[in-house]
Amino acid sequence: MKSTPAMITRRMFINGLGLSTAGLYFGLYAYGATKPTSEPSGKAGVKPDPERPEIEKAASGLNPNVFLHLASTGVLSIVCHRSEMGQGIRSSLPVLIADELGADMAQVKIVQGDGNKAYGDQNTDGSNSVRSIYDEMRKVAATAREMLVAAAAKRLNVEATTLTTENHFVVHKPSSRKIAFGELAIEAGKLEIPKPDAVRLRPQSELKKVGVQMPLLDGPAYVAGTAQFGADVSVPGMLVAVIARPPVVGGKIKKFNKAAAMKVRGVKHVVELPHPKAPYGFQPWGGVAVLAEHTWGAMKGREALQATWTAGPNGSYNSASFRKTLSASANAKGTQLRNVGDVDEAIKSAAQVIEAEYYVPHLPHVSMEPPVALAKFSRAKGGSCEVWAATQNPQAAQTEVARVLGIPESRVTVHVTFLGGGFGRKSKADFCSEAALLSKKVGKPVRVQFTRPDDIHNDYLNTVNVSKLTASLDAKGKVTGWRHRTAFPPIASTFAPNMVLPQAGDLQQGVLDLAISVPNVRAESGKAEAHVRVG
Numbered sequence: 001m002k003s004t005p006a007m008i009t010r011r012m013f014i015n016g017l018g019l020s021t022a023g024l025y026f027g028l029y030a031y032g033a034t035k036p037t038s039e040p041s042g043k044a045g046v047k048p049d050p051e052r053p054e055i056e057k058a059a060s061g062l063n064p065n066v067f068l069h070l071a072s073t074g075v076l077s078i079v080c081h082r083s084e085m086g087q088g089i090r091s092s093l094p095v096l097i098a099d100e101l102g103a104d105m106a107q108v109k110i111v112q113g114d115g116n117k118a119y120g121d122q123n124t125d126g127s128n129s130v131r132s133i134y135d136e137m138r139k140v141a142a143t144a145r146e147m148l149v150a151a152a153a154k155r156l157n158v159e160a161t162t163l164t165t166e167n168h169f170v171v172h173k174p175s176s177r178k179i180a181f182g183e184l185a186i187e188a189g190k191l192e193i194p195k196p197d198a199v200r201l202r203p204q205s206e207l208k209k210v211g212v213q214m215p216l217l218d219g220p221a222y223v224a225g226t227a228q229f230g231a232d233v234s235v236p237g238m239l240v241a242v243i244a245r246p247p248v249v250g251g252k253i254k255k256f257n258k259a260a261a262m263k264v265r266g267v268k269h270v271v272e273l274p275h276p277k278a279p280y281g282f283q284p285w286g287g288v289a290v291l292a293e294h295t296w297g298a299m300k301g302r303e304a305l306q307a308t309w310t311a312g313p314n315g316s317y318n319s320a321s322f323r324k325t326l327s328a329s330a331n332a333k334g335t336q337l338r339n340v341g342d343v344d345e346a347i348k349s350a351a352q353v354i355e356a357e358y359y360v361p362h363l364p365h366v367s368m369e370p371p372v373a374l375a376k377f378s379r380a381k382g383g384s385c386e387v388w389a390a391t392q393n394p395q396a397a398q399t400e401v402a403r404v405l406g407i408p409e410s411r412v413t414v415h416v417t418f419l420g421g422g423f424g425r426k427s428k429a430d431f432c433s434e435a436a437l438l439s440k441k442v443g444k445p446v447r448v449q450f451t452r453p454d455d456i457h458n459d460y461l462n463t464v465n466v467s468k469l470t471a472s473l474d475a476k477g478k479v480t481g482w483r484h485r486t487a488f489p490p491i492a493s494t495f496a497p498n499m500v501l502p503q504a505g506d507l508q509q510g511v512l513d514l515a516i517s518v519p520n521v522r523a524e525s526g527k528a529e530a531h532v533r534v535g
Contacts (some may be wrong), residue, residue: 025290070181072186083127085420092130114414228417229419237278238446239269244256259281270301271289273434324359326466330485332526340521342520346480346481347470350473353470357468358469361464365460366456367426376446383405384412385405385413385440387401391427400430463489470485480519481519486523486525488506491506494533
């Protein structure tokens with residue numbers, strides 16, 4: 001008996017449950033959340049928004065930088081250039097900009113930024129977006145505020161120092177006269193943009209939204225099921241690809257049954273992908289892709305392949321044995337990376353010495369939404385590619401897609417959808433490159449979908465590691481010495497196989513930056529070779 005898949009999308013399934021969202025909407029709006037006027041740029045087939053700051057002509061409003069545009073209607077478009085994966089970045093960076101500007105959130109439109117070097121670093125990784133660009137984003141808004149104030153001062157014939165901004169108005173404090181932002185947009189847009197060093201930030205005490213609990217601006221879209229995640233993107237003629245990848249890093253396809261896969265209902269193509277050479281970096285793993293009209297067909301087609309593999313250089317890797325290797329390394333003297341005082345003497349003369357060994361195995365990221373990307377390649381004008389992806393790093397996706405296709409980065413557009421979690425896995429661009437390669441090969445748009453097993457087996461794993469900690473205490477129980485020895489394959493090994501010692505970034509948060517006061521501290525690391533992709 002043949003299985004006939006019902007063509008049910010995720011949205012159809014949610015709607016079919018008959019869930020009522022009215023009460024949830026009411027609850028969200030009752031606490032002051034405004035309904036989002038935009039979603040991430042994942043909507044397939046939608047042309048760029050004419051109010052996107054990066055393409056808006058300055059004459060049509062105030063557009064002092066690539067992050068914001070104020071139209072004469074009063075609508076303030078703010079670009080969120082970092083990826084939203086549930087951490088609330090679209091409800092923090094735009095709110096910070098609006099707060100510094102003195103804008104009314106009810107008139108704010110959040111625009112998700114595509115991959116674009118004009119935004120600076122877009123890698124949403126390491127939980128550092130707000131803390132790393134807090135003042136930078138405030139300055140983006142302060143620049144616009146000073147231009148609005150200058151335009152208002154000229155119109156009212158008053159000193160700029162007598163003006164402030166609040167609730168989408170420039171206000172003259174002595175007379176209480178005020179002018180709406182929209183009325184000043186075109187005038188302000190004609191003024192010279194102040195130099196960054198000349199822009200003054202508000203005193204922190206004047207910020208009204210920072211530090212205040214606020215609802216997620218995208219909450220209503222989540223509740224209603226209108227928020228578009230990677231797997232929701234669809235374009236006409238699209239095929240879905242599920243890939244049989246090597247079970248071991250460096251493995252290669254040995255044999256597969258293409259004919260059996262092609263007999264599966266809905267399967268249109270079976271494509272062998274090139275296998276990468278070390279260093280692997282963000283390259284696709286290679287393997288065999290099954291492309292079908294629907295996800296179910298692609299999955300069943302992959303099962304029919306009955307693929308077998310050559311193991312490659314890491315075929316004999318055994319994590320249990322490697323644990324013993326790491327333990328031996330962590331218990332021996334290693335490369336010294338930090339040294340304060342004399343740890344050896346502190347341990348030798350201690351009233352008490354406490355030692356402990358800790359082991360962390362390989363850990364996959366396992367975000368709620370497995371990696372997914374859709375690519376649409378065009379051969380016109382030398383080749384171009386449009387990508388919709390649940391990516392934490394659209395610029396890396398641009399770079400990698402351009403590399404595998406052999407076209408300039410300027411010919412690659414990467415739209416960022418909502419992400420169902422990321423945890424760093426989706427800062428890697430391998431799944432985007434797979435979609436691009438397949439789209440070019442078959443001449444159709446292709447969405448590459450990871451299953452949960454794919455997600456775990458083909459992850460950039462949190463590195464396996466052993467830490468050996470030794471603390472010396474004096475007669476009063478005070479810690480006098482601290483020695484931390486580590487052994488683990490570093491992240492850099494993914495890009496340079498000869499890297500067997502960690503770098504400073506690998507040893508943050510407790511090794512090189514110990515947050516307690518101890519007079520004698522030493523950190524050492526032993527060598528460790530990588531047998532999996534580390535990330």
